[in-house]
Amino acid sequence: MTTTNKKIIFTGPVGAGKTTAIEAISDISIIRTDEYASDMTKSRKPQTTVAMDYGLIRLGENERVHLYGTPGQERFDFMWDILTKGGIGLILLLDNTRPDPYRDMKFYTNAFRDFIQQEQLVVGITRLDLQRKPGINDYRSWLKELSIDAPVFEVDARDRSDVTSLVQALLYSLDPGVTT
Amino acid sequence: MLNSSNNPLKVALLSISPHNRAILEFFFAGSGKSIFQIVAIKEAEALVVDFDHPGARQEWEENIRVNPVPAIVLSVKECDVENTVWVPKPLTSQALVQSAEQIRQVLPDTTYSVDSAAGAEKQRTASDMSSLRELLDSQQKDKQVFGLSGWQQRERAKVAPSFASAGVAYEADDSAASVVAESGDGIAPADEQLIGTDDVYVPEPLSDNEVLPGAGSLQLGQVTTPDESEQDQEKQQQRWDLLCGQATQRVTAANWQESTQLYTPENYLLNSLIDALNLSRTSKQYVQVILDSGNYMLLMPDVNLAYSSIDLYSELFTDVCGTPLQGGKVKLHLPSTTELSELEEVVVQDARQTYDMEGLIWTTSLLTSHGRLSRNADLSSPLRLKSWPNLTRLEQFPDAMPIAALWHEKAGNVFDLSEWLDVPQRHVIAFFNGAHTLGLFEVDQGEAEQEKQAAPKKNRGLFSRLLKRLLGGGKK
Ligand SMILES: Nc1nc2c(ncn2[C@@H]2O[C@H](COP(=O)(O)OP(=O)(O)O)[C@@H](O)[C@H]2O)c(=O)[nH]1
Ligand SMILES: [Mg+2]
Numbered sequence: 297m298t299t300t301n302k303k304i305i306f307t308g309p310v311g312a313g314k315t316t317a318i319e320a321i322s323d324i325s326i327i328r329t330d331e332y333a334s335d336m337t338k339s340r341k342p343q344t345t346v347a348m349d350y351g352l353i354r355l356g357e358n359e360r361v362h363l364y365g366t367p368g369q370e371r372f373d374f375m376w377d378i379l380t381k382g383g384i385g386l387i388l389l390l391d392n393t394r395p396d397p398y399r400d401m402k403f404y405t406n407a408f409r410d411f412i413q414q415e416q417l418v419v420g421i422t423r424l425d426l427q428r429k430p431g432i433n434d435y436r437s438w439l440k441e442l443s444i445d446a447p448v449f450e451v452d453a454r455d456r457s458d459v460t461s462l463v464q465a466l467l468y469s470l471d472p473g474v475t476t
Numbered sequence: 477m478l479n480s481s482n483n484p485l486k487v488a489l490l491s492i493s494p495h496n497r498a499i500l501e502f503f504f505a506g507s508g509k510s511i512f513q514i515v516a517i518k519e520a521e522a523l524v525v526d527f528d529h530p531g532a533r534q535e536w537e538e539n540i541r542v543n544p545v546p547a548i549v550l551s552v553k554e555c556d557v558e559n560t561v562w563v564p565k566p567l568t569s570q571a572l573v574q575s576a577e578q579i580r581q582v583l584p585d586t587t588y589s590v591d592s593a594a595g596a597e598k599q600r601t602a603s604d605m606s607s608l609r610e611l612l613d614s615q616q617k618d619k620q621v622f623g624l625s626g627w628q629q630r631e632r633a634k635v636a637p638s639f640a641s642a643g644v645a646y647e648a649d650d651s652a653a654s655v656v657a658e659s660g661d662g663i664a665p666a667d668e669q670l671i672g673t674d675d676v677y678v679p680e681p682l683s684d685n686e687v688l689p690g691a692g693s694l695q696l697g698q699v700t701t702p703d704e705s706e707q708d709q710e711k712q713q714q715r716w717d718l719l720c721g722q723a724t725q726r727v728t729a730a731n732w733q734e735s736t737q738l739y740t741p742e743n744y745l746l747n748s749l750i751d752a753l754n755l756s757r758t759s760k761q762y763v764q765v766i767l768d769s770g771n772y773m774l775l776m777p778d779v780n781l782a783y784s785s786i787d788l789y790s791e792l793f794t795d796v797c798g799t800p801l802q803g804g805k806v807k808l809h810l811p812s813t814t815e816l817s818e819l820e821e822v823v824v825q826d827a828r829q830t831y832d833m834e835g836l837i838w839t840t841s842l843l844t845s846h847g848r849l850s851r852n853a854d855l856s857s858p859l860r861l862k863s864w865p866n867l868t869r870l871e872q873f874p875d876a877m878p879i880a881a882l883w884h885e886k887a888g889n890v891f892d893l894s895e896w897l898d899v900p901q902r903h904v905i906a907f908f909n910g911a912h913t914l915g916l917f918e919v920d921q922g923e924a925e926q927e928k929q930a931a932p933k934k935n936r937g938l939f940s941r942l943l944k945r946l947l948g949g950g951k952k
Contacts, residue, residue: 300938321946355941375567378503384935407566428779432834436863445884447864450832460946461868461877467943468881471933472897476943 299358303382304463306349307366307408308389309400313422313453314365315349317389320456321463322351322363348379376407385416385466389453390435393427398438405444417444418466420451420458484513485576487548488520490539491532500524503569511576520545522579527551528565546582548575716873718794720906721847727901729856729891732849739848743800746844749773750913752808753837762816764809767796774819775833782836783823797843832869834914839871841913847902849890850909860887862918865911875899879907887920
C-alpha cells in the first residue's frame with residue numbers, strides 16, 4: 297500500500313516559536329534532524345548537512361503530514377526554497393518583540409516568494425502577550441504592501457489551539473470546501 | 477543559445493564557508509542536478525565564488541588570470557564585474573538556475589561576444605533584482621535586524637549549552653536520504669526513509685529556562701479569550717445561539733427584506749462603540765464609552781486593547797447589547813490625564829475584563845445582531861473579505877474558518893456564501909456582521925476569480941482527516 301506524504305513548513309526568525317509550534321501538534325517528540333545531502337557528499341569532506349526541526353502527524357496507516365521547522369541562523373546564505381519540495385503550505389511565525397518585524401516579514405516572504413505564489417501562506421504573530429505593538433492591523437497592511445494575501449492571526453506557539461488554528465486556516469485556504 | 481545543451485554546467489567552487497558549501501552541494505546533488513555538475517577547477521566551464529567569504533575574491537582573481545572562465549558570484553552586495561553573473565543573497569535555487577542560463581550565454585561557443593553579452597545580461601539581472609536590492613540595502617543598514625532582541629539574547633545565552641548538546645552530530649548513514657534534495661515529482665517519499673531509519677537524533681525536551689521572563693514583564697498576558705474547553709457543550713451551544721441566533725430557514729436575496737430577522741444597528745450600543753473606535757483610531761487617543769448606568773468601555777488604540785466594566789460573557793452584557801437605546805443614553809468621553817491614570821489602575825487590577833479591541837467589537841456586534849441582518853445594509857452587492865479576522869482572539873462559533881477562507885477567495889453576498897458553503901446561514905450572517913463591523917470587507921473589484929476557482933481541489937480527503945484529527949484533539 298502506498299503512503300501519502302504531505303509537508304507543512306514552519307519558518308520565521310529565531311525565537312518566533314517554530315519548534316514550540318511543531319511540538320504542540322506533532323505526534324512524536326520533536327526531532328532535530330540533520331538532513332544529509334545525497335550521493336555526492338559521501339565522497340567528500342566535510343559532511344553536508346542541513347539542520348531542521350522535524351515533527352509528524354500520522355493519519356491512519358498510510359497518510360503522514362510532516363512538519364518541518366527551518367533552521368534559524370543562516371539568513372542570507374541559506375537557500376530556503378530547497379526546503380519546500382512537496383510542501384502544501386508555509387506557516388510564517390513572526391515575533392512581535394523583535395526590533396523590526398516588518399523587515400522579518402519582508403525577508404521571509406521574499407525568501408519563499410515562489411512557494412507562496414504557488415501554495416499557501418499563513419502568518420502567525422507571536423509574543424503579542426509581551427508587547428502589543430505593532431498590532432494585527434499593522435501586519436495586515438504590511439502584507440498588502442507586499443501584495444501578499446494571507447490570513448494573519450495572533451498566536452502563542454505554546455497554545456495548541458492557536459497552532460491548530462493556523463493549520464486550519466492553511467487547509468481551508470487551500471480548499472474552503474473541506475468538511476470535518 | 478547554442479550552448480543551452482542538456483548537459484549540466486560544469487562548475488568549480490572556490491573558497492566558501494563549509495556551511496555554504498554544504499548548502500550548495502545539497503542543492504547540486506538534488507534538484508539542481510541536471511543544471512550543475514561540480515568538477516575540478518581545470519575542467520570547469522564556470523566558477524562559483526562567494527564574494528562575502530574572506531579571501532575568495534583574491535582567489536578568483538588569481539584563477540581567472542590563468543583560466544579566464546566566467547563566474548557566478550554570490551554576494552549580498554551587487555557585483556558589477558565583467559564576465560560574472562551576480563546572484564544576490566538570500567540565495568534561491570531559481571536564481572542559481574537562472575545564473576546557469578546566463579553563464580551559458582557568455583560561454584565561448586556562443587554567437588555573442590563575451591563582453592557585450594555579459595554586460596547585457598548583467599544589466600538585466602540588475603534591474604530584475606532592483607526590489608530585492610532595495611530590501612537588502614535596507615537590511616544592511618541595521619545589523620540588529622536579524623539578531624536577537626536584548627532579552628532573548630540573555631535568555632538564550634542561559635540555555636545555549638542544552639541546545640549545543642542537542643545539535644550533536646551522528647554517524648553518516650548511506651541509507652539516509654535527503655528529503656528536500658530529492659529531484660522527483662513533488663511528493664517526498666524520502667520522508668519515509670527518514671522516519672524509518674534511526675539516523676535521527678532525539679533531543680531532550682525544550683528547557684524550561686526558555687519559557688519566559690517572569691517578573692517585570694508587561695501585564696498584558698491577561699487578555700480574556702473564550703476558553704471553550706471549560707464550557708460544556710450545552711453552554712457552548714447556548715452561547716452560539718446568542719451570537720448567531722437560532723434561525724434554521726434560509727432567507728434569500730429576493731425575500732430577506734420581508735424577514736422578521738432584521739435590526740437597525742444605529743439603535744444600539746454597538747453604534748456608539750463603532751463611533752468610539754473610529755474616534756480613537758483617528759485621534760490615537762483613549763476613548764471612554766459611558767452608559768447611563770455608570771458602566772463603561774475604554775478603548776486603548778495604542779495597544780489594541782479594550783476594557784469593559786461589564787463582563788462580556790455576562791447576561792448583563794448580552795442585555796445591554798440587545799436592548800435598543802433611547803437617545804442620549806451613551807456618551808463618548810476623552811479622559812483627562814488624571815482620569816487616565818485612575819482608569820489605568822482599574823484596567824490593570826481587572827485584567828480579566830481587558831479584551832482584544834477587535835474582540836470586544838466583534839462580540840458586541842454579534843450579541844447585538846443575534847443572527848439578524850441590518851435593515852439598512854446593501855446586501856445584494858458582492859463583497860470580498862479583504863483581510864481575515866484575527867480568529868484566534870475573537871469569540872468563536874462554528875464554520876468561521878471555511879467562511880473566512882471562501883469569502884477571502886471569492887466575492888459574494890451573504891446569500892451566495894450560504895449557498896456555496898453548505899453551512900447554516902446564521903453562521904454566515906454572524907460572520908458577516910462581525911467582520912463587516914470591523915471593516916474587513918471591500919466591494920469586489922471584479923477580478924478574475926473564476927480562474928482560481930477552476931483548479932480542482934486535490935487532497936480534500938486528507939485535509940479533512942487532518943482537520944478532524946487536529947480539532948478532535950488527537951493524541952496530544
Ligand atoms: N511569551 C510568549 N512566549 C512564546 C510565545 N511563543 C513561543 N514562545 C516561547 O518562545 C521561546 C522560543 O520558541 P522556539 O519554539 O524555540 O522558537 P524557534 O526559534 O522559532 O524554534 C520558547 O520558550 C517558547 O515557549 C508567545 O506567543 N508568547
Ligand atoms: Mg527552534
